[in-house]
Amino acid sequence: MDEATADGLRIAVLVKHVPxxxxxxxxxxxxxxTVRSESILSELDEYALEAALQLVEAHGxxxxxxxxxxxxxxxxxxxxxxxxxxxxxxxxxxxxxxxxLFGSDASATSRALAALLEQVGPFDLIxxxxxxxxxxxxxxxxxLAERLGLPQVTFAAxxxxxxxxxxxxxTARRDNDTFAETIEAPLPALVSVTDQINDPRYPNFxxxxxxxxxxxxxxxxxxxxxxxxxxxxxxxxTRVEAAEPRPPRSQGVIITDEGDAGxxxxxxxxxxxxx
Amino acid sequence: MTTVLVFLDHPGASLAKGERxxxxxxxxxxxxxxxxxxxxxxxxxxxxxxYGVGECYRPDTEVSxxxxxxKAAFLAEAARTAAADVVLLGNSYEAKEIAARAGIRLEAGVxxxxxxxxxxxxxxxxxxxxxxxxDCRVTTERAILTVKPNSVDAAEAGTPQAPREIRxxxxxxxxxxxxxxxxxxxxxxxxxxxxxxxxxAGGRGVDGDFGPLEELADALGGAVGxxxxxxxxxxIEHSAQVGQTGKTVAPQLYVSVGISGAVQQRAGMQTxxxxxxxxxxxxxxxxxxxxxxxxxxxxxxxxxxxxxIRKRGL
Ligand SMILES: Cc1cc2nc3c(=O)[nH]c(=O)nc-3n(C[C@H](O)[C@H](O)[C@H](O)COP(=O)(O)OP(=O)(O)OC[C@H]3O[C@@H](n4cnc5c(N)ncnc54)[C@H](O)[C@@H]3O)c2cc1C
Ligand SMILES: Nc1ncnc2c1ncn2[C@@H]1O[C@H](COP(=O)(O)O)[C@@H](O)[C@H]1O
Numbered sequence: 001m002d003e004a005t006a007d008g009l010r011i012a013v014l015v016k017h018v019p020x021x022x023x024x025x026x027x028x029x030x031x032x033x034t035v036r037s038e039s040i041l042s043e044l045d046e047y048a049l050e051a052a053l054q055l056v057e058a059h060g061x062x063x064x065x066x067x068x069x070x071x072x073x074x075x076x077x078x079x080x081x082x083x084x085x086x087x088x089x090x091x092x093x094x095x096x097x098x099x100x101l102f103g104s105d106a107s108a109t110s111r112a113l114a115a116l117l118e119q120v121g122p123f124d125l126i127x128x129x130x131x132x133x134x135x136x137x138x139x140x141x142x143x144l145a146e147r148l149g150l151p152q153v154t155f156a157a158x159x160x161x162x163x164x165x166x167x168x169x170x171t172a173r174r175d176n177d178t179f180a181e182t183i184e185a186p187l188p189a190l191v192s193v194t195d196q197i198n199d200p201r202y203p204n205f206x207x208x209x210x211x212x213x214x215x216x217x218x219x220x221x222x223x224x225x226x227x228x229x230x231x232x233x234x235x236x237x238t239r240v241e242a243a244e245p246r247p248p249r250s251q252g253v254i255i256t257d258e259g260d261a262g263x264x265x266x267x268x269x270x271x272x273x274x275x
Numbered sequence: 276m277t278t279v280l281v282f283l284d285h286p287g288a289s290l291a292k293g294e295r296x297x298x299x300x301x302x303x304x305x306x307x308x309x310x311x312x313x314x315x316x317x318x319x320x321x322x323x324x325x326y327g328v329g330e331c332y333r334p335d336t337e338v339s340x341x342x343x344x345x346k347a348a349f350l351a352e353a354a355r356t357a358a359a360d361v362v363l364l365g366n367s368y369e370a371k372e373i374a375a376r377a378g379i380r381l382e383a384g385v386x387x388x389x390x391x392x393x394x395x396x397x398x399x400x401x402x403x404x405x406x407x408x409x410d411c412r413v414t415t416e417r418a419i420l421t422v423k424p425n426s427v428d429a430a431e432a433g434t435p436q437a438p439r440e441i442r443x444x445x446x447x448x449x450x451x452x453x454x455x456x457x458x459x460x461x462x463x464x465x466x467x468x469x470x471x472x473x474x475x476a477g478g479r480g481v482d483g484d485f486g487p488l489e490e491l492a493d494a495l496g497g498a499v500g501x502x503x504x505x506x507x508x509x510x511i512e513h514s515a516q517v518g519q520t521g522k523t524v525a526p527q528l529y530v531s532v533g534i535s536g537a538v539q540q541r542a543g544m545q546t547x548x549x550x551x552x553x554x555x556x557x558x559x560x561x562x563x564x565x566x567x568x569x570x571x572x573x574x575x576x577x578x579x580x581x582x583x584i585r586k587r588g589l
């Protein structure tokens with residue numbers, strides 16, 4: 001993994017393997033961590049994969065020497081997030097797995113991912129989802145940018161690259177509540193994308209067959225020069241002390257409109273002192 | 276004594292409700308100082324001082340022209356200068372990212388989406404889209420917490436007076452992304468979604484016409500929200516979206532109108548106090564979480580309800 005960047009863009013897409021939100025999700029075990037069953041590629045990372053594929057297509061396509069690498073960190077099964085990415089169309093994959101990573105919070109996750117990216121890079125562009133659908137903190141992309149000293153372009157709702165005299169520059173749009181911003185940065189940069197940016201493609205038969213021949217590199221913490229106590233539970237700066245499932249909402253009263261439902265709604269609101 | 280530093284962003288003419296809540300929470304924990312990245316009006320500063328804030332930390336150089344990195348570097352320096360034990364921020368995406376980066380600089384743990392905090396600094400938050408309640412503790416000496424609006428009651432303000440200004444050096448920044456353009460969005464005049472007591476939210480069933488929802492929202496003094504189907508269709512601003520990739524809200528009353536209730540939508544609203552659902556399909560999953568559900572056509576139910584509220588003079 002050491003071709004010169006001059007030949008084409010080298011893009012890393014960070015993908016996470018997460019519990020499927022369509023099923024009940026649980027926190028458990030001695031250290032109150034996420035129970036990993038019924039897991040999938042985080043839906044929000046599909047937008048980052050699609051953004052990478054579209055950038056390559058917009059700048060010469062397959063023959064232009066660009067390369068997209070899907071990267072994940074997690075237990076053995078997490079490699080499935082990389083496999084799905086290969087089917088969707090990225091070129092190769094990297095899986096960082098190590099028992100010592102168990103229980104990592106955002107700071108420890110960003111510590112390990114930063115070392116991994118330095119080990120397998122350099123990359124011109126690092127793309128991530130806007131949030132993982134399990135942790136949902138959106139801390140990891142910002143922390144990675146801080147650790148790697150890269151320009152941070154997060155929550156991008158659009159993304160374009162233009163060649164410059166000495167490399168590439170990017171332009172993105174970011175939506176806040178009361179205003180929209182235009183963001184510009186030179187590459188290398190770290191970009192997280194929202195679900196507004198594109199419509200992700202699904203793997204097709206050809207992609208699924210092609211994925212079988214693509215390489216996945218498996219690395220340990222030692223391969224990235226990270227000590228076991230810098231990550232996982234000992235390396236995390238936060239700790240979960242208690243986790244309780246919320247009682248499910250009990251179903252209330254359901255009525256069918258017989259011409260007076262609007263009035264009955266107001267009666268209900270009045271009864272609840274909500275008017 | 277605990278020292279608490281509150282980060283205030285995008286100062287308006289006076290303190291916003293969420294800012295008053297943060298300052299009140301900080302006051303219940305110890306001595307309060309604020310970090311303010313941008314210039315603010317005198318009325319705003321007087322308001323800050325009215326919450327017993329003695330010091331206002333300011334950057335020695337402009338930090339807002341680059342995305343997140345500048346404010347994070349400033350906040351970290353301010354926290355060091357103030358010797359803050361706890362740093363509190365709001366819970367916007369931007370605030371969480373500033374917290375994230377300041378956390379790396381200060382080697383401090385960050386907990387986001389906090390809804391309550393005990394004297395021992397154990398922070399409570401919801402996880403898995405509101406299906407779990409989790410208690411977290413920061414294990415580093417300094418704790419950084421982003422707090423959701425409506426989580427604490429704002430205390431009464433005291434006498435307005437500007438806090439003492441202290442400039443902190445920000446130092447060299449690593450290469451950063453520049454903000455090169457900014458377009459303001461139209462303001463609706465209705466309450467802010469995350470602060471609203473009542474939200475009337477519409478989905479694909481609204482079929483392009485938010486009129487009946489706006490009228491009910493106005494009769495109830497509420498905000499208007501939407502599902503992604505409705506924002507994707509362009510019927511309403513993206514900032515109105517409630518759900519996994521939109522706002523997470525927990526109002527006293529959430530009226531779900533013409534929304535089927537997909538997991539991603541529920542993720543943003545299922546901790547609302549009371550949920551009312553109006554949908555013409557009796558099998559819609561939204562009815563599983565509704566306290567009061569109406570199987571019916573929104574275009575007849577909503578106008579009748581709005582009319583009835585007006586008639587009762589409420
Ligand atoms: C990664 C990802 C993130 C997402 N994030 C979000 C998010 O943040 N928020 C969100 O909301 N969704 C989100 N979604 C989309 C979500 O999965 C659903 O597709 C979406 O919520 C559906 O919106 P809806 O309920 O308005 O539309 P539909 O599912 O089409 O439902 C419309 C409903 O309106 C009812 N209806 C129609 N006409 C009437 C009438 N006249 N009167 C009464 N009822 C009527 C119908 O019976 C139906 O139940 C996300 C999806 C993905 C993949
Ligand atoms: N363990 C992980 N492996 C790979 N990418 C990750 C991991 N954790 C977080 N990310 C990336 O960071 C983004 C935001 O995650 P989070 O900060 O956990 O909400 C995700 O969308 C991923 O792109």
